[in-house]
Amino acid sequence: MAERVTMIGFDADDTLWHNEHYFVLTQDHFADLLHDHTDPSTLMDRLLVAERRNIPHYGVGIKGFTLSMIETAIEVTNGKVPAPVIAEILNAGREMLSHPVDLLPYAWETLEALQGRYKLVLITKGDLLDQERKLALSGLRGMFDGIEIVSDKNPATYTRIFNQYGDGATRGMMVGNSVKSDVVPMVDAGGWGVHVPHGQTWALEHAETPDDSPRFRQIADLSKLEQVLA
Known part of the structure; x- marks a missing residue:
């Protein structure tokens, strides 16, 4: 990189x-x-x-x-x-609104390994109270340097957040299961977009992967993230 x-x-x-x-x-x-x-x-x-x-x-x-x-x-x-x-x-x-919070494989281990080496920020969209509830139950709150619960994920959103917490989008990476929300707008903002496919993704979050972008990566699961960073 x-x-x-x-x-x-x-x-x-x-x-x-x-x-x-x-x-x-x-x-x-x-x-x-x-x-x-x-x-x-x-x-x-x-x-x-x-x-x-x-x-x-x-x-x-x-x-x-x-x-x-x-x-x-x-x-x-x-x-x-x-x-x-x-x-x-x-x-x-x-x-x-009261369902349990079950972590996906390698979520805890990956965040723990990256903590202190990178600025880590949770960027999620959805209902404020529900997202706060899930974060609290997940036990992951202490892993992050910042929490952003937003109404939409677009290039402007990522530009603002990566400027606020880091060194700008060009030196930032967004990791998520949604090509539409997590990958494409981050790449459009000038950053790296890493797609981690999930077996069940909401139909309204489907989009074509930006395969022609040098700043796009796809990994099978979070355990492969450090290989991308390396």
């Missing part, structure tokens, strides 16, 4: 701990609740449309997801969704 990396940003959900798994389980339950009104595939398509429509209003996270499920239930039942179904959807949302 022509310019030595001095700061590393880490995504949280599905990079350091499991998250999408709980959304998938809730979607399966949602499909069961509405099985008399539409098939699962159609329901998921309608739900995704609702989520995309609602993100500018509710942001990314479980609360917006729950509201999108309710809205979709109203739509597919032509406004006749039973009150008990609405209550069950709300309950499912509350359960998601």
Whole structure:
């Protein structure tokens, strides 16, 4: 690397701990609740449309997801969704907001190995209270020099954060499971983007990898990050 990396940003959900798994389980339950009104595939398509429509209003996270499920239930039942179904959807949302935090393989070991050698900052987007809860339960708070919970991840976001905590984006690296949020905007900001694929990634986070960029890397898991840095 022509310019030595001095700061590393880490995504949280599905990079350091499991998250999408709980959304998938809730979607399966949602499909069961509405099985008399539409098939699962159609329901998921309608739900995704609702989520995309609602993100500018509710942001990314479980609360917006729950509201999108309710809205979709109203739509597919032509406004006749039973009150008990609405209550069950709300309950499912509350359960998601209290799910356990299970670290992904090598998350702890990788952060521990890099601590003190690089400036480490957690950069995650989503609901503030939920992200703070998960961070507290993860036990990883002390590993980071800074915590940034943002509403969106774009080049301007990364430019600001890497200027604030480090030596600018050109000497920074962002590590995450989302090509759209963690990799592409960081590369566009002039930094390094490292993609760590996760088996379950939200459809709205899919994007083409910037394979033509010299500042893009992809690794199988976090244990390979030090090889990239070396």
